[in-house]
Amino acid sequence: MNERIDGHTILIGLMAYPIRHSMSPTMHNNAFAKLGLNYAYLAFEVTNDNLPQAIDAIRTLEMRGSNISMPNKQKVIPLLDKLDPTAEMVGAVNTIVNDHGTLTGYVTDGTGFMQSLKDENLNIIGEKMTIAGAGGAGTAIAIQAAIDGVKEISIFNRHGASWENAKRNVNIINDRTNCKATLYALEDQSALQKEIKDCTIYCNATGVGMNPLEGQTLVSNPDWFRKDMIVYDIIYSPRTTKLMEVAQAAGVKHVYNGLGMILEQGAEAFKLWTGQNMPVEYIRELLFSD
CATH class of the missing domain: 3.40.50.720 (NAD(P)-binding Rossmann-like Domain)
Structure with a gap:
């Protein structure tokens, strides 16, 4: 991963608490490396209390977006600019996409x-x-x-x-x-x-x-x-x-x-951010094989 990061690397986050146990950073960073994409995915411990500042940081740092997990999936909605219709029906967001400062919430579960x-x-x-x-x-x-x-x-x-x-x-x-x-x-x-x-x-x-x-x-x-x-x-x-x-x-x-669901919800978010398909079988074999 160190070989991939340079002055042009685009940051994607994961905002939740607790979150250090998550497999998502390993999953996404291996997918980026496999496809040669100049992105980095990092986990941030974010609670309801510091969520507004964290969402502001997506715009300020020109991040491509972030995953959102508990306890923030509902609390994040008022902080976004738009909601995908399914996210609006579900009443929760687990993926944010930043398009030049406009933040749209999606749910991929x-x-x-x-x-x-x-x-x-x-x-x-x-x-x-x-x-x-x-x-x-x-x-x-x-x-x-x-x-x-x-x-x-x-x-x-x-x-x-x-x-x-x-x-x-x-x-x-x-x-x-x-x-x-x-x-x-x-x-x-x-x-x-x-x-x-x-x-x-x-x-x-x-x-x-x-x-x-x-x-x-x-x-x-x-x-x-x-x-x-x-x-x-x-x-x-x-x-x-x-x-x-x-x-x-x-x-x-x-x-x-639930491993298949975890993998495929991540793949859906990956495509929203990059426009490319996650190498699902490669990640499945790398992370989820017994």
């Missing part, structure tokens, strides 16, 4: 999720999805799936801080897409079992299964799953979650963690 399914030659267009979780990632996945043409989505969420957001998601999907969305309480286990049995893909978009809830799952009975369905856990650490173990015990053919 949902497109990353959908593309990761295409990478596995799986098509859920016209099918039914059941998803647990209506936080940032769950919202992006559900709305992008609806935009792309998933026929029906059953959204499960706990009564709590994100319940109102879950209701908002359902209203937006029903009002602005051709998809039918229904909200259920995650505490209603009989409804969850019924909707999983009736869907093509079940997605866990909650934190259940990762630290500090590692080893836990919302679905512990293999009988809830069919062998011909898709089970997708957006968690990627650990690589095999308890949910995935339950699905594998049920003989489910298509069981995935």
Whole structure:
């Protein structure tokens, strides 16, 4: 990387807190090097408190843009000049593009999720999805799936801080897409079992299964799953979650963690910044192979 940096290097950031654990700098900098692009991607610990100054720095330093992660995905919106229509529907931003001082916000989590399914030659267009979780990632996945043409989505969420957001998601999907969305309480286990049995893909978009809830799952009975369905856990650490173990015990053919989504959401941001396709297979082999 040192050989690439010179007086013409263009800076791209990642603004979140905490963020030192992120794989994104390694992913993007290796992609830049592979394609011979004169960009550098750095992680910055940015909270809600210093977010305004950090966004100003994108303009001041003529950065090409930045990724945005928690806790800043919603708070950044008033600080931007424009929003991509999908980001406006989702109500969150994870990618900023700077065009000569005009900052536009995008969200690539949902497109990353959908593309990761295409990478596995799986098509859920016209099918039914059941998803647990209506936080940032769950919202992006559900709305992008609806935009792309998933026929029906059953959204499960706990009564709590994100319940109102879950209701908002359902209203937006029903009002602005051709998809039918229904909200259920995650505490209603009989409804969850019924909707999983009736869907093509079940997605866990909650934190259940990762630290500090590692080893836990919302679905512990293999009988809830069919062998011909898709089970997708957006968690990627650990690589095999308890949910995935339950699905594998049920003989489910298509069981995935969140590495494909992480890779493809990054690839979407990479293209927004550079206009070029990330060398996805090269990065997959470099970073994500066991």
